[in-house]
Amino acid sequence: MKAKTIDIIKSSGEKVKFSLEKLRRSLRYSGADNETVSKIIDVVRDELYHGISTKEIYNRAYALLKSKKSYLASKYKLKRAIYELGPTGFPFERFIGAILKYSGYEVEIGSILKGVCVSHEIDVIAQKNNESILVECKFHGEQGLNCNVKIPLYIHSRYNDVKANWEVITNKGKLTQGWVVTNTRFTKDAIAYGTCANLYLLSWDYPKDNGLKDRIDRLGLYPITVSTLLTNNEKQFLLSRGVVLFRELVDNAFYLDHLGLSDVRKDKVLGEIKMLCHK
Incomplete structure (x- = not known):
């Protein structure tokens, strides 16, 4: 079955035809190279079925991208990361x-x-x-x-x-x-x-x-919630301390000490910030 004939369900409940090009654009937006984009598309296309939700497609593409480079997955999840700033406004x-x-x-x-x-x-x-x-x-x-x-x-x-x-x-x-x-x-x-x-x-x-x-x-002003290396509880702790931008942790790395991160994990988080936020 060709991908373009697959009916998928949007978050609003609306049924639409799957767009291979839309998925390709969203992956390119993350900064992934053409080879990585093509490989992810091939996997996702083979796993499509009628009635699959856009959330399921996103989750699969995100997991595949994360397995390549975490900072690319961070950028890919930007829209969802903003939702994760909730539940309050x-x-x-x-x-x-x-x-x-x-x-x-x-x-x-x-x-x-x-x-x-x-x-x-x-x-x-x-x-x-x-x-x-x-x-x-x-x-x-x-x-x-x-x-x-x-x-x-x-x-x-x-x-x-x-x-x-x-x-x-x-x-x-x-x-x-x-x-x-x-x-x-x-x-x-x-x-x-x-x-x-x-x-x-x-x-x-x-x-x-x-x-x-x-x-x-x-x-380069990504919210703290884009991180693929911090847990949800760790992100909520940082938000409760007024840390809303990911890049703020570069100059305020002591917050990572408050989280009890190991030196290795702390370096990985700071590396993710620098790759994503141009710091």
Whole structure:
């Protein structure tokens, strides 16, 4: 049976035809060479069956990639690693704040601002060049859930309430824009409304070539959860200590001592960081 005739099940429950090219692109995105990509595709294609889930396909490709080079598997699992920042949205807010900080912004997380009508807790306030933006983060802990138009509608109303009182409550420069950031995707209506309302929308793959995935890769700002060498409990320990970026461990390696890692394992983790994050 040819791969292109196989029906697979997405995380949303939708049935689609398996795309060999999509799998090839995702493996190339990890940085794997053509020979490695071809070998993994050959194995996965032979194991396909009608009704297989995208999760099963991912797990198999991930395991094969990990057996080659762990840092390639780390990059391959980026999307899932962001889901693993949950179950609450707070680590995701800190992660977005960290990305903005590395982009030259001064950031504040979880501030309370008084609007004209009511007070609002703002996920991230980011300031640069005497201008400020308000960033609201919408974290989904499950794949297949997208941000519909209700999200930017709601956030736009909160932004306008704060903006109307901005000069009274703060001296953080001119308030120029509201952002909506999600780890999944926006629906077409959400994008249409965001564009019309002058909200900046940032999702996994939007805007094109400058989405969350692109920014992370460009800056080497991978979340701690991408590691293939740390256990889930170890990652949660680090997140509880405020370590959200993998690269932070290079300058704060003492956290690895707190985990009780052996010198050999510690060196492997630091090596994984340097390969992945360009450190």
